[in-house]
Amino acid sequence: MEALKEHIPSKREQQKEARRNAIIDAGFQEFALQGFTAAKLDDVAVRAGVGKGTIYLYFDSKEALFEEVVRKNMFPLRDEARQFAESFQGTATELLTLHLEKMYETLHQDKMPELVAMIMGETSRFPSLTDFFFKEMIENHQSLLRDIIQKGVDRGEFRESALRQFTQILIAPAMISAIWRLQFDEQSPIDFDEYARAHIEFVLRGLKT
Amino acid sequence: MEALKEHIPSKREQQKEARRNAIIDAGFQEFALQGFTAAKLDDVAVRAGVGKGTIYLYFDSKEALFEEVVRKNMFPLRDEARQFAESFQGTATELLTLHLEKMYETLHQDKMPELVAMIMGETSRFPSLTDFFFKEMIENHQSLLRDIIQKGVDRGEFRESALRQFTQILIAPAMISAIWRLQFDEQSPIDFDEYARAHIEFVLRGLKT
Amino acid sequence: MEALKEHIPSKREQQKEARRNAIIDAGFQEFALQGFTAAKLDDVAVRAGVGKGTIYLYFDSKEALFEEVVRKNMFPLRDEARQFAESFQGTATELLTLHLEKMYETLHQDKMPELVAMIMGETSRFPSLTDFFFKEMIENHQSLLRDIIQKGVDRGEFRESALRQFTQILIAPAMISAIWRLQFDEQSPIDFDEYARAHIEFVLRGLKT
Amino acid sequence: MEALKEHIPSKREQQKEARRNAIIDAGFQEFALQGFTAAKLDDVAVRAGVGKGTIYLYFDSKEALFEEVVRKNMFPLRDEARQFAESFQGTATELLTLHLEKMYETLHQDKMPELVAMIMGETSRFPSLTDFFFKEMIENHQSLLRDIIQKGVDRGEFRESALRQFTQILIAPAMISAIWRLQFDEQSPIDFDEYARAHIEFVLRGLKT
DNA sequence: CATGAATGAGCCTTCATTCAT
DNA sequence: TATGAATGAAGGCTCATTCAT
Numbered sequence: 001m002e003a004l005k006e007h008i009p010s011k012r013e014q015q016k017e018a019r020r021n022a023i024i025d026a027g028f029q030e031f032a033l034q035g036f037t038a039a040k041l042d043d044v045a046v047r048a049g050v051g052k053g054t055i056y057l058y059f060d061s062k063e064a065l066f067e068e069v070v071r072k073n074m075f076p077l078r079d080e081a082r083q084f085a086e087s088f089q090g091t092a093t094e095l096l097t098l099h100l101e102k103m104y105e106t107l108h109q110d111k112m113p114e115l116v117a118m119i120m121g122e123t124s125r126f127p128s129l130t131d132f133f134f135k136e137m138i139e140n141h142q143s144l145l146r147d148i149i150q151k152g153v154d155r156g157e158f159r160e161s162a163l164r165q166f167t168q169i170l171i172a173p174a175m176i177s178a179i180w181r182l183q184f185d186e187q188s189p190i191d192f193d194e195y196a197r198a199h200i201e202f203v204l205r206g207l208k209t
Numbered sequence: 210m211e212a213l214k215e216h217i218p219s220k221r222e223q224q225k226e227a228r229r230n231a232i233i234d235a236g237f238q239e240f241a242l243q244g245f246t247a248a249k250l251d252d253v254a255v256r257a258g259v260g261k262g263t264i265y266l267y268f269d270s271k272e273a274l275f276e277e278v279v280r281k282n283m284f285p286l287r288d289e290a291r292q293f294a295e296s297f298q299g300t301a302t303e304l305l306t307l308h309l310e311k312m313y314e315t316l317h318q319d320k321m322p323e324l325v326a327m328i329m330g331e332t333s334r335f336p337s338l339t340d341f342f343f344k345e346m347i348e349n350h351q352s353l354l355r356d357i358i359q360k361g362v363d364r365g366e367f368r369e370s371a372l373r374q375f376t377q378i379l380i381a382p383a384m385i386s387a388i389w390r391l392q393f394d395e396q397s398p399i400d401f402d403e404y405a406r407a408h409i410e411f412v413l414r415g416l417k418t
Numbered sequence: 419m420e421a422l423k424e425h426i427p428s429k430r431e432q433q434k435e436a437r438r439n440a441i442i443d444a445g446f447q448e449f450a451l452q453g454f455t456a457a458k459l460d461d462v463a464v465r466a467g468v469g470k471g472t473i474y475l476y477f478d479s480k481e482a483l484f485e486e487v488v489r490k491n492m493f494p495l496r497d498e499a500r501q502f503a504e505s506f507q508g509t510a511t512e513l514l515t516l517h518l519e520k521m522y523e524t525l526h527q528d529k530m531p532e533l534v535a536m537i538m539g540e541t542s543r544f545p546s547l548t549d550f551f552f553k554e555m556i557e558n559h560q561s562l563l564r565d566i567i568q569k570g571v572d573r574g575e576f577r578e579s580a581l582r583q584f585t586q587i588l589i590a591p592a593m594i595s596a597i598w599r600l601q602f603d604e605q606s607p608i609d610f611d612e613y614a615r616a617h618i619e620f621v622l623r624g625l626k627t
Numbered sequence: 628m629e630a631l632k633e634h635i636p637s638k639r640e641q642q643k644e645a646r647r648n649a650i651i652d653a654g655f656q657e658f659a660l661q662g663f664t665a666a667k668l669d670d671v672a673v674r675a676g677v678g679k680g681t682i683y684l685y686f687d688s689k690e691a692l693f694e695e696v697v698r699k700n701m702f703p704l705r706d707e708a709r710q711f712a713e714s715f716q717g718t719a720t721e722l723l724t725l726h727l728e729k730m731y732e733t734l735h736q737d738k739m740p741e742l743v744a745m746i747m748g749e750t751s752r753f754p755s756l757t758d759f760f761f762k763e764m765i766e767n768h769q770s771l772l773r774d775i776i777q778k779g780v781d782r783g784e785f786r787e788s789a790l791r792q793f794t795q796i797l798i799a800p801a802m803i804s805a806i807w808r809l810q811f812d813e814q815s816p817i818d819f820d821e822y823a824r825a826h827i828e829f830v831l832r833g834l835k836t
Numbered sequence: 837c838a839t840g841a842a843t844g845a846g847c848c849t850t851c852a853t854t855c856a857t
Numbered sequence: 858t859a860t861g862a863a864t865g866a867a868g869g870c871t872c873a874t875t876c877a878t
Binding site: 205 | 377406
């Protein structure tokens with residue numbers, strides 16, 4: 001039934017989609033490197049290998065592109081989280097450990113620290129982005145963490161604590177590690193694996209009964 | 210004796226200092242609200258109640274003003290920390306608790322969340338600021354925290370742990386709380402006092418023997 | 419064969435070239451009228467019939483435009499000289515006479531006096547222009563004059579003299595006549611044809627055996 | 628009789644005069660170096676060792692200062708000429724020779740080439756200066772030269788020629804030599820003494836019977 | 837659809853001029 | 858009288874956006 005509606009993309013449409021993605025990727029790089037205001041659409045166009053006017057065939061404005069860039073690049077952060085939530089069968093401790101490990105992995109990929117900095121620094125000036133970000137990312141993620149904690153409490157692994165309410169506390173060190181990599185890695189390089197281990201151990205100690 | 214060298218500021222000089230501060234304050238507001246690139250010196254001038262050209266009597270450029278703004282406003286964060294470090298006589302636990310409480314207090318004052326976001330978002334594009342920030346803020350603060358932890362370990366309050374190395378982990382939730390207030394407080398207001406208490410308890414649990 | 423590589427300018431490219439020339443011409447007028455520093459790109463844009471930003475599609479800066487303006491407008495001065503150098507078959511006297519006559523004609527065309535004043539007044543602050551000017555104009559012209567004089571000496575028309583070394587002496591009155599037209603023609607108009615005749619006769623008398 | 632009107636300057640007035648001169652001298656340097664528009668009154672003030680506002684106690688505007696600068700510095704050029712005109716007793720040939728030699732000496736002093744370039748390049752935008760320049764300098768100088776030539780003709784030293792009418796032709800090479808020193812001396816240094824000798828010989832040959 | 841030339845509003849910065857001290 | 862802090866108009870330059878090709 002649904003197959004009827006299924007849309008087989010023509011070559012033209014594949015092209016369009018590819019181009020759109022190229023622009024978003026180029027935008028990501030430029031926004032991450034320069035920040036929203038300082039980034040130039042000229043540079044985005046060059047990086048994407050398209051004409052400057054072409055960007056406007058796909059996005060209404062620089063702001064619209066920015067929003068798309070943030071949206072698109074957030075998803076890895078969100079999606080990796082989901083995988084464990086539903087399928088994983090081990091203990092809550094194992095689940096939380098794996099989750100945080102994956103979070104570090106994602107947060108330190110490629111231009112992710114820049115993205116995080118960008119979100120922290122500029123998103124507050126884009127209300128619709130803040131909205132989107134909150135609903136799509138924060139809420140999902142918070143409820144995921146709460147579920148894990150609840151599972152741990154139910155299984156007797158974790159104790160009851162206010163941390164279930166303030167899940168920010170649990171993941172903040174991971175966010176900050178990305179910022180650190182971006183800003184201070186040259187001056188004071190950190191072994192982020194050890195950092196992650198210390199953080200996870202810290203979290204577990206805080207939650208365990 | 211020293212009184213001879215003492216500099217009694219004339220009215221003119223007091224005026225100049227006052228004006229300089231007015232510009233820095235106005236710059237703080239504008240940079241916090243708009244971000245570095247988007248902030249307009251015109252607006253800074255209006256807010257400071259001076260002519261546009263006057264800014265250039267006190268600062269070489271927009272960037273120079275930005276650096277001064279960040280420098281100046283960082284100091285409360287740094288200085289409040291120092292107070293406890295040297296004088297306090299209680300246990301390490303009490304000391305750490307007080308220190309974190311003060312940190313929350315400072316981080317949530319007035320436009321502090323905006324400053325934090327600004328620093329996280331834009332500083333990486335101002336190498337000299339990053340330098341300054343690292344040396345003046347991060348290093349000081351890290352060594353302060355390490356001293357407190359060491360004291361706790363020495364007194365048998367805290368256990369040995371990798372957290373002494375990665376003090377970022379301990380304070381990250383406080384930084385993130387400022388970001389949260391800035392970005393999501395409308396959508397999902399938090400009781401930051403409870404948040405702080407949960408965080409501090411979490412920290413102590415992570416450190417305690 | 420070469421036809422294959424031949425570049426047939428599209429309409430677009432013709433347009434661009436035309437616009438570029440329009441800007442250079444407008445710049446010439448404005449620089450000639452106001453001098454480099456006092457000339458406004460706004461006015462250049464209006465005069466050229468383009469938007470202000472358009473100038474920057476063709477030139478990197480006001481200085482770059484200035485250099486192009488000077489370069490471009492020098493060529494008549496240089497090129498008219500070349501014509502006689504190679505082809506002319508008459509006596510050295512005739513050649514020199516024609517050369518100087520042509521020089522007067524060129525120097526008093528349209529905005530040439532302004533150009534001369536501009537070059538004398540402002541070029542010394544543009545080292546790259548001075549370089550260019552010297553190599554392209556002065557050296558060429560000096561060697562041309564020296565060739566003519568040598569020819570005259572060889573043919574027994576002219577005597578040996580230090581003037582072959584200091585060709586500036588021979589043409590200085592022509593340069594000054596342009597300056598005069600620009601500055602004093604209102605107060606004390608000169609018959610520049612007679613002036614030119616007097617100058618040429620003077621030159622020949624100075625060179626002749 | 629005139630002594631009655633004689634004004635004995637008080638110390639105050641001497642101070643004022645000295646200050647005024649300091650400003651004019653500083654202005655000369657700056658205008659010569661930068662040109663009228665590019666010169667900054669700030670720099671003039673610093674060079675003169677006075678406050679910026681002080682300039683306005685002595686001159687109405689930047690333009691007024693410029694005019695004074697040009698006026699004042701022209702006088703050496705004018706006055707040296709006068710000396711010979713009236714007193715000298717030798718032949719017209721000697722007189723003209725001495726006059727031209729003195730002219731070279733003056734034109735190559737200190738910042739004179741810059742002054743000449745300034746006059747040629749910028750004066751045309753200052754009508755009142757052009758007026759003054761013409762009346763004070765050109766007319767005087769022309770009549771002086773004409774007198775010398777007339778004297779030479781009367782004495783049988785010189786022939787009748789159109790050069791008496793176009794005295795510019797006679798002195799142009801000296802003006803151009805100043806311009807050359809300013810602009811091309813680095814690239815192609817000239818022995819200006821030889822140049823002057825060649826010029827003078829050339830002039831005499833052009834005038835002699 | 838795609839391009840990139842053209843635009844002009846907007847911003848940082850300079851500097852002649854003013855004026856309170 | 859002298860100062861230099863303050864001003865704001867003005868100009869060089871940028872860049873998001875438009876539009877003819």
